Amino acid sequence: MSQPAAKKVKPQRSLVARIVFFCLHPVVLVIIAAAVAAVVFAAPFRLLITPAALPEFAGPEQEAFWTLQKKLVDLEISETTAVTLTHSEFNAFLSGYQLPPEKGFCLQRLRFSADKDGATLYVTGSGFFMRSLIFQLGISAAASQMRVNRLQINSLVLDADTIVAKHVLQYLKDLAMKNAEGFVARIIEGKCRIEFGADLVVLKGEFMAVRPKPEAEEMPTVENESPEAATGLNGN
Numbered sequence: 518m519s520q521p522a523a524k525k526v527k528p529q530r531s532l533v534a535r536i537v538f539f540c541l542h543p544v545v546l547v548i549i550a551a552a553v554a555a556v557v558f559a560a561p562f563r564l565l566i567t568p569a570a571l572p573e574f575a576g577p578e579q580e581a582f583w584t585l586q587k588k589l590v591d592l593e594i595s596e597t598t599a600v601t602l603t604h605s606e607f608n609a610f611l612s613g614y615q616l617p618p619e620k621g622f623c624l625q626r627l628r629f630s631a632d633k634d635g636a637t638l639y640v641t642g643s644g645f646f647m648r649s650l651i652f653q654l655g656i657s658a659a660a661s662q663m664r665v666n667r668l669q670i671n672s673l674v675l676d677a678d679t680i681v682a683k684h685v686l687q688y689l690k691d692l693a694m695k696n697a698e699g700f701v702a703r704i705i706e707g708k709c710r711i712e713f714g715a716d717l718v719v720l721k722g723e724f725m726a727v728r729p730k731p732e733a734e735e736m737p738t739v740e741n742e743s744p745e746a747a748t749g750l751n752g753n
Contacts, residue, residue: 576609581603584603588600627641631713631718635657639652711724
């Protein structure tokens with residue numbers, strides 16, 4: 518009489534194997550990744566959406582607009598390539614910069630401040646579902662080249678050499694090139710440069726669009742009549 522075949526007993530998984538299998542499940546991996554991302558990016562995101570406190574800017578007062586206009590008119594008449602402005606006059610100059618809403622950002626104004634550590638350009642506007650979006654660009658000039666050594670988006674400070682900062686700077690450059698005649702685009706193209714001082718700012722090169730000079734109108738030439746022709750006309 519044959520004996521019944523013995524049932525095969527499946528080996529039980531160890532506790533470590535069960536944990537590994539559980540962690541490798543796609544849904545669990547997504548949940549773990551989301552939890553890690555929330556912990557890592559929570560603080561930077563909070564800083565990103567928090568508006569930064571702005572410093573006291575130099576002007577621009579109404580008088581700064583008047584003196585700026587006079588200097589620009591004198592510059593055009595003298596045909597020189599450099600003008601020296603006070604900080605208030607430079608902020609008045611920045612007030613005239615315009616940029617159409619583009620790529621999710623709407624520019625409201627440009628402002629500038631300087632201290633012993635260098636100069637900072639404030640690009641103030643709104644966009645990306647944020648009512649207040651301020652880019653702060655710490656600028657230094659070395660060997661006649663302007664370089665952004667610090668970038669801040671609202672309250673989030675970024676090292677200018679990081680991948681994220683480089684991407685943001687390229688985004689701002691692309692925005693500036695939308696106004697090809699603006700002085701920011703001219704700086705990017707190397708047509709002009711700025712020298713920052715403790716109390717003054719010097720603009721050099723083609724920092725403004727050159728307006729074509731009106732051509733002088735030619736006066737009609739009147740030929741003098743000969744005495745004989747004049748006599749004949751009088752005789753008739």
